[in-house]
Amino acid sequence: MGDVLAGLPTDRLFIDGDWVTGRPADRFETHDPATGRLLAEVAGADESDVDAAVDAARRAFERGPWARMMPTDRANILWRIGELIEQHGAEIAELETRDQGAPVEDKKAFDVANAAAHFRYYAGWCTKLDGQTLAVSVPDVTYETRRIPVGVCALITPWNVPLMMAAWKLGPALAAGNTVVLKPAEQAPLSTLRLAQLCEEAGLPTGVLNVLTGGPVVGKALVRHPGVDKVSFTGSVEVGRDIHRVASDTFKRLSLELGGKAPSVIAPDADIDTVVRANLASGLINAGQTCAAYTRFYVHSTVVDEFGSKMAEAAQHIRLGNGLDASTEMGPLVSQEHLDRVDGYVRKGISEGATLLTGGARAGGDLSEGFFYEPTIFTDVKDDMAIVRDEIFGPVLSILSFDDIDDVVARANDSRYGLNAAVWTRDLTFAKRVSEGIRAGAVYINSGPLQDPAAPWGGMRSSGIGREMGREGINAYTEVKGIWTSFA
Ligand code: NAD
Numbered sequence: 313m314g315d316v317l318a319g320l321p322t323d324r325l326f327i328d329g330d331w332v333t334g335r336p337a338d339r340f341e342t343h344d345p346a347t348g349r350l351l352a353e354v355a356g357a358d359e360s361d362v363d364a365a366v367d368a369a370r371r372a373f374e375r376g377p378w379a380r381m382m383p384t385d386r387a388n389i390l391w392r393i394g395e396l397i398e399q400h401g402a403e404i405a406e407l408e409t410r411d412q413g414a415p416v417e418d419k420k421a422f423d424v425a426n427a428a429a430h431f432r433y434y435a436g437w438c439t440k441l442d443g444q445t446l447a448v449s450v451p452d453v454t455y456e457t458r459r460i461p462v463g464v465c466a467l468i469t470p471w472n473v474p475l476m477m478a479a480w481k482l483g484p485a486l487a488a489g490n491t492v493v494l495k496p497a498e499q500a501p502l503s504t505l506r507l508a509q510l511c512e513e514a515g516l517p518t519g520v521l522n523v524l525t526g527g528p529v530v531g532k533a534l535v536r537h538p539g540v541d542k543v544s545f546t547g548s549v550e551v552g553r554d555i556h557r558v559a560s561d562t563f564k565r566l567s568l569e570l571g572g573k574a575p576s577v578i579a580p581d582a583d584i585d586t587v588v589r590a591n592l593a594s595g596l597i598n599a600g601q602t603c604a605a606y607t608r609f610y611v612h613s614t615v616v617d618e619f620g621s622k623m624a625e626a627a628q629h630i631r632l633g634n635g636l637d638a639s640t641e642m643g644p645l646v647s648q649e650h651l652d653r654v655d656g657y658v659r660k661g662i663s664e665g666a667t668l669l670t671g672g673a674r675a676g677g678d679l680s681e682g683f684f685y686e687p688t689i690f691t692d693v694k695d696d697m698a699i700v701r702d703e704i705f706g707p708v709l710s711i712l713s714f715d716d717i718d719d720v721v722a723r724a725n726d727s728r729y730g731l732n733a734a735v736w737t738r739d740l741t742f743a744k745r746v747s748e749g750i751r752a753g754a755v756y757i758n759s760g761p762l763q764d765p766a767a768p769w770g771g772m773r774s775s776g777i778g779r780e781m782g783r784e785g786i787n788a789y790t791e792v793k794g795i796w797t798s799f800a
Contacts (some may be wrong), residue, residue: 316407317502322352325361325525326508328368329518333363340498340527345413345644346682348448351462353499357524359533362493366539369464369491372519379461379489387438392487392514393432397424397479404503408475409635409714412500413643413683414598416635426763427479427507427770430781433765434483437786440733441488452800459790461489462565463541466534469504470547471497471646472601472705478504482511482521483765484785490542491520493534497547498527499646542566542789546603549703549728556777567768567778567788571703572603574761575724577621577714577746579737579789580612587736588622592709594760595735596630596687599642600707601650603775604732604761608700609711610720616713621693623711624669627687630747632675632751634682644683646704651683654706658688661699666690667711695723703729717742721749730772732761753779 323339324331338356342348356683357365372378379384397404405419414423443457465485469477476498485492496504508523510673524530528551535543537556542565545555559566576591594606611619635642645651649672671688674680685707692712693700700710714720724733724746732754735746747755753771756762763769763781770779778788 316403316410319405320352320502320505322502322505323355325355325357325365325504326521326523327361327365328522329512334358334525335752338526342411342499342501344410344638345646348648348683349680351410352502353552354498354525356526357530361524362530362537363525364535365493366464366534366537368519368522369493370478370539372517373463373491375463376491376519377492378517378520383438383441383638386487386489387435389496389515390431390435390438390483390778392429393511393516394435395777396510396514397428397431397507400506401412401425401428404475404506405678406636407506408500408503409643411502412471412474413635413646415640415643417638418598419635423473423476423800426765427475430479430483430547430765433615434487434785437484437487441786441790452798454797454799458793458795459488459786460793462789462791463490464541465490465492465544466537466540466545466788467492467494468534468545469494469496469530470596471499471531472603473501475503475507477546478507480546480769480780480785484780485544485789486516486520488789495524495526495530495534498525502523507678522551522732525664532558537639539563540564544788545569552776567780567781568776569603570774570776571603571705571729572771572775573608573701573703573727573729573730574606574734574752575608575610575727575750576606576736577720577724578609578611578615579735580614580740581739581742582615583737584618584622588619588626590760591736592623592626596642596707597761599645599685601705603703604763606708606734606761607704607709608724609709610714611711611722613713613715614676616690616691616711620669623709624689627670629690630687632679632684632686642687642707644679645685646683648683650706651685654685654704655706657699657706658708659701661690661693661697661708661710664693664697664699665694665695666699667692670751671707695726701727717745719744724750728774731754731770734759734761736764782797
């Protein structure tokens with residue numbers, strides 16, 4: 313495979329079907345987190361680029377063929393995007409690993425496959441955007457509903473799984489006939505540029521997809537913009553709150569996918585060896601930079617010591633390294649800034665009195681140039697400690713002990729987050745009481761955080777508003793319109 317960066321228009325913005333040069337003064341750098349070295353200089357959009365992209369999306373929505381195209385034709389283009397992602401999977405995986413850090417084999421097996429699956433799944437929805445005929449009690453009248461596209465959608469994504477996040481939003485937005493302006497995160501924008509090239513190649517009409525690289529100023533300008541009808545954002549709670557406030561000025565439709573702090577409840581009967589393996593993997597996916605990662609382990613007091621010592625032992629054997637190396641099990645954190653934030657939480661955990669079982673430091677030796685952090689496990693953790701309350705978004709896991717089932721459900725729910733949760737047991741009553749008691753968007757019984765395009769995803773409380781995926785994803789990108797017909 314050649315250089316995956318060759319031919320990538322890193323110095324361009326994709327507006328109205330053209331790759332246009334941004335202002336040199338707005339360029340920013342993206343680095344390889346495994347080495348800290350410069351990967352590329354990337355174009356940064358300014359306010360006039362935001363105006364141009366929104367105008368292009370508006371024209372494409374109101375006058376272009378996309379929303380009026382035969383559903384099968386729209387479906388064929390979405391399907392083709394899925395095919396192209398798969399065809400170029402190895403190259404995209406390498407590009408994203410170099411920009412974001414996670415192991416290339418994980419990118420291929422999960423991120424790329426999941427992104428392709430989303431386009432294929434939503435290709436199927438193009439021909440299923442039906443409405444209802446409803447029995448209104450009005451004489452000589454029929455009433456039917458239709459699902460129509462919302463309009464111009466601003467899609468703002470985070471850096472942790474950039475391709476997949478773009479696919480989660482683009483699949484349903486495009487299937488429903490919307491046009492979009494997509495803004496990837498400034499820390500890892502490259503795979504989104506490649507995706508835009510593939511969308512072009514698949515025959516997506518001009519102006520339907522516009523891509524603006526840049527930082528928070530670009531996101532803010534999109535959220536404020538009067539020409540944007542909907543904002544779909546995945547990222548932090550703090551930014552989500554800001555977006556919620558600003559978007560309400562113009563009553564924009566809103567989907568917010570914010571953070572998580574998933575509890576994993578381990579019953580006294582759970583098979584500890586199996587549970588340790590699965591929970592460690594679920595906690596350290598993408599070096600813990602995953603909203604769905606299991607990070608609060610509530611373990612029954614009869615097995616908590618065994619669980620803790622086996623987790624620590626297994627964590628010490630995880631192979632850290634450059635994600636391009638096929639033997640790497642865990643890659644680096646995305647940036648020095650993020651590493652400092654993660655390390656700050658570890659220091660806080662220690663100062664608040666938690667016991668450090670393993671890890672707790674930046675990895676040294678050959679890895680010292682990159683942003684590698686050791687898998688870190690705390691025990692003797694109390695419910696009010698910052699390491700349990702806040703989303704760390706790194707490889708830092710906390711073990712807590714419980715005795716009573718109602719008590720553990722209440723403690724699991726005592727969090728501003730409510731994205732997902734897990735319970736591990738063979739006891740049906742235990743599984744049912746915990747899974748029904750926990751208030752979260754998804755509860756997994758005896759499994760890691762599985763994902764599928766058909767299964768709605770999103771959170772309660774500060775974890776967000778709305779759901780992506782499945783039929784819910786289509787609902788989020790459509791408005792219901794009623795048509796009354798009088799025969800009187
Ligand atoms: P972030 O909130 O800092 O940034 C996300 C995106 O928003 C970036 O593109 C950024 O440039 C943009 N942005 C920043 N400030 C903005 C503003 N004021 N207005 C508009 N846009 C703005 O988040 P991050 O650090 O990139 O990502 C990590 C977060 O994402 C974590 O909290 C994680 O849990 C969350 N996340 C959630 C899900 C989910 O499905 N719930 C999935 C992945 C990541």
